[in-house]
Amino acid sequence: MKSNGRFGEFGGVFVPEILFPALEQLEGAFLAAGQSAEFEAELKRLLSDYAGRPTPLYACRNLCADTPATIYLKREDLLHGGAHKTNQVLGQALLAKRIGKSRLIAETGAGQHGVATAIVGALFGFETHIYMGQKDVERQRPNVFRMQLLGARVVPVRTGSQTLKDAINEALRDWAKSYGTTHYMLGTAAGPHPFPTMVREFQRVIGQEARAQMVDAAGGLPDAVIACVGGGSNAIGVFSDFIDDTQVRLIGVEAAGHGLHTGRHGATIQQGRAGILHGAYTRVLQDEEGQVTETESISAGLDYPGVGPEHVHLAESGRAEYVGIEDQEALDAFTELTRSEGIIPALESAHAVAQGIKMARVATEPTTLLINLSGRGDKDIEHVRSILESRATDKDQGQEGL
Amino acid sequence: MGRYEKMFEQLQLRHQGAFVPFVTLGDPTVETSLSIVRTLVESGADALELGIPFSDPIADGPTIQASAVRALDQGVTPGACIELLSQIRGEFPEIPIGLLLYANLVAANGIAPFFKRLGRAGVDSVLVADVPIFEAEPFVTAAAARDLATVFIAPPNATEERLRQIARMTSGYTYVVARAGVTGVDQQLQLNQTNIFSFLKDTGAPPSLVGFGISTPEHVRQVLAAGADGAISGSAVVTLISRHLEDVSHLKKELGVFVKQMKAAT
Numbered sequence: 001m002k003s004n005g006r007f008g009e010f011g012g013v014f015v016p017e018i019l020f021p022a023l024e025q026l027e028g029a030f031l032a033a034g035q036s037a038e039f040e041a042e043l044k045r046l047l048s049d050y051a052g053r054p055t056p057l058y059a060c061r062n063l064c065a066d067t068p069a070t071i072y073l074k075r076e077d078l079l080h081g082g083a084h085k086t087n088q089v090l091g092q093a094l095l096a097k098r099i100g101k102s103r104l105i106a107e108t109g110a111g112q113h114g115v116a117t118a119i120v121g122a123l124f125g126f127e128t129h130i131y132m133g134q135k136d137v138e139r140q141r142p143n144v145f146r147m148q149l150l151g152a153r154v155v156p157v158r159t160g161s162q163t164l165k166d167a168i169n170e171a172l173r174d175w176a177k178s179y180g181t182t183h184y185m186l187g188t189a190a191g192p193h194p195f196p197t198m199v200r201e202f203q204r205v206i207g208q209e210a211r212a213q214m215v216d217a218a219g220g221l222p223d224a225v226i227a228c229v230g231g232g233s234n235a236i237g238v239f240s241d242f243i244d245d246t247q248v249r250l251i252g253v254e255a256a257g258h259g260l261h262t263g264r265h266g267a268t269i270q271q272g273r274a275g276i277l278h279g280a281y282t283r284v285l286q287d288e289e290g291q292v293t294e295t296e297s298i299s300a301g302l303d304y305p306g307v308g309p310e311h312v313h314l315a316e317s318g319r320a321e322y323v324g325i326e327d328q329e330a331l332d333a334f335t336e337l338t339r340s341e342g343i344i345p346a347l348e349s350a351h352a353v354a355q356g357i358k359m360a361r362v363a364t365e366p367t368t369l370l371i372n373l374s375g376r377g378d379k380d381i382e383h384v385r386s387i388l389e390s391r392a393t394d395k396d397q398g399q400e401g402l
Numbered sequence: 403m404g405r406y407e408k409m410f411e412q413l414q415l416r417h418q419g420a421f422v423p424f425v426t427l428g429d430p431t432v433e434t435s436l437s438i439v440r441t442l443v444e445s446g447a448d449a450l451e452l453g454i455p456f457s458d459p460i461a462d463g464p465t466i467q468a469s470a471v472r473a474l475d476q477g478v479t480p481g482a483c484i485e486l487l488s489q490i491r492g493e494f495p496e497i498p499i500g501l502l503l504y505a506n507l508v509a510a511n512g513i514a515p516f517f518k519r520l521g522r523a524g525v526d527s528v529l530v531a532d533v534p535i536f537e538a539e540p541f542v543t544a545a546a547a548r549d550l551a552t553v554f555i556a557p558p559n560a561t562e563e564r565l566r567q568i569a570r571m572t573s574g575y576t577y578v579v580a581r582a583g584v585t586g587v588d589q590q591l592q593l594n595q596t597n598i599f600s601f602l603k604d605t606g607a608p609p610s611l612v613g614f615g616i617s618t619p620e621h622v623r624q625v626l627a628a629g630a631d632g633a634i635s636g637s638a639v640v641t642l643i644s645r646h647l648e649d650v651s652h653l654k655k656e657l658g659v660f661v662k663q664m665k666a667a668t
Contacts, residue, residue, distance in 0.1 A: 012537055014532045014533060015532055017568070018555070018558075018559060018582060021538060021559050159467055159471075160458065161636075165458065175585050179582070274509075276505040288511075290480065290509070291457045292457040293457075300456060
């Protein structure tokens, strides 16, 4: 390894020895790609011609129009595949080709990363296996079918909490056997080195574009950049180019689920302790003796008891702030953005929107807020419909709603 | 002299290899687990490899995952496992006891305090499944302070340079994994690198025990013939436990037969 993969004290390479050579090979390929004009040109071409970059920056016309704040949305929801995930799978797929791998494995929570992986699997002719917790398979049906249409095999994971964390466990087990032919396309800025760095670099394009677009559209930098944080890839992508602009607040929004005080949430940075999970020294939601606890969130993509190590470093150094948004607030923001702007956000992204709305409502002077709208909500429509419907039924029966 | 050294020395005098069964502590309950361990030792196990159940065992296949789930479902905690270890050590003062666990359990409340507890319980070695040589230093230092050996895995894809590092770092014994993948029962043993044993010996590594996939006496004979000093069998033992959860006396009988057959092959 050329680097120890640490952000402050966080990060590292905590994997069984057998996986170490594969990570070393990946780091080598990633570093070599950074020196290759050919790689850069091919990735750039794919991002523009295939995926649709640059994505627009949109100044909301109606959302919080009665406040002194202006909300800008970075429209990653318009990217091919429906979320920011496509940025980095294109990068990783080119690397996998360069190191001669013929098969891709990936984990997915909401299904967005699974869909993105299946897309590049189809594009480049990789055999593709997607591990997905059984619970997520059930609540993200449309994405399961999309992955299958794209030619990927979706493998339901029935161990543990049957969500994202268990899908990662299963992908790591597969990789311990298949590393010779297989690239593990980890979907977020978490996991062992080089993933957190590599995923950030492939997602950095979000922040690069957004920064330039803000200067064009608003004549300067935003007061705050807001993004949801599960593993943290869209947030680290949009934050990266603003880190040196210390006057810009960076706000990561975690899933507060039923409430931060209830223990039923996915707010790892706010409620977790330092620990080692899925290859990295990071913060982990865990019990007193180190068993990883189960998380809860309305959005499958934020339902994860770990988090990217760079976010922990940003939190400890004070450069970024991390806040929680509860299920109900996210659902309200989902509806509000949909009705006011005609944009249906992913439930994950709705957490960031909710935080933006909250800040706009308390603003006392002109404020510009940049929200990374990391994905679109088509995948969530069925899930939201069933929640709203059961709430309506509860109301009919005179019970408390959600 | 440590318990592992003593064991390997005595086995050498008898021209035998070591047979080391693995079970998860607290599977299916703490009480049954103790009586399972007694059966293993009384049936001829040369050493014990014991696991502390963890919520996310990424190096384990379905059999050992399921055993961790059974123990966790019973509310078995690392603290309860350490008490159980003290009890096992009290009953069997001579047998080498190795622990196999995951990094978060070690680091949750500090590496040094955790290893202190293990040292007091009479554990001889620890193998932290998700700590490669690259990240090993703080674990090795803290273990050494408590006279705990730190076992590292020599995988089939390690370069000679990496094997040399592993040989330098591992103590107690060297855990040789002869095939890719996670723990589990193999029909046909896969020994991808038979010369790994002489290489490790030449570099001065402690004796080699082969694990992952060892499930029949024939496998034991094969690894010993290839140059290993012993064999570790986990998933095969745990499979017996999972088959006889309802009938402990029958389980003990089956385990006894299995261990005797495996030991006889050494």
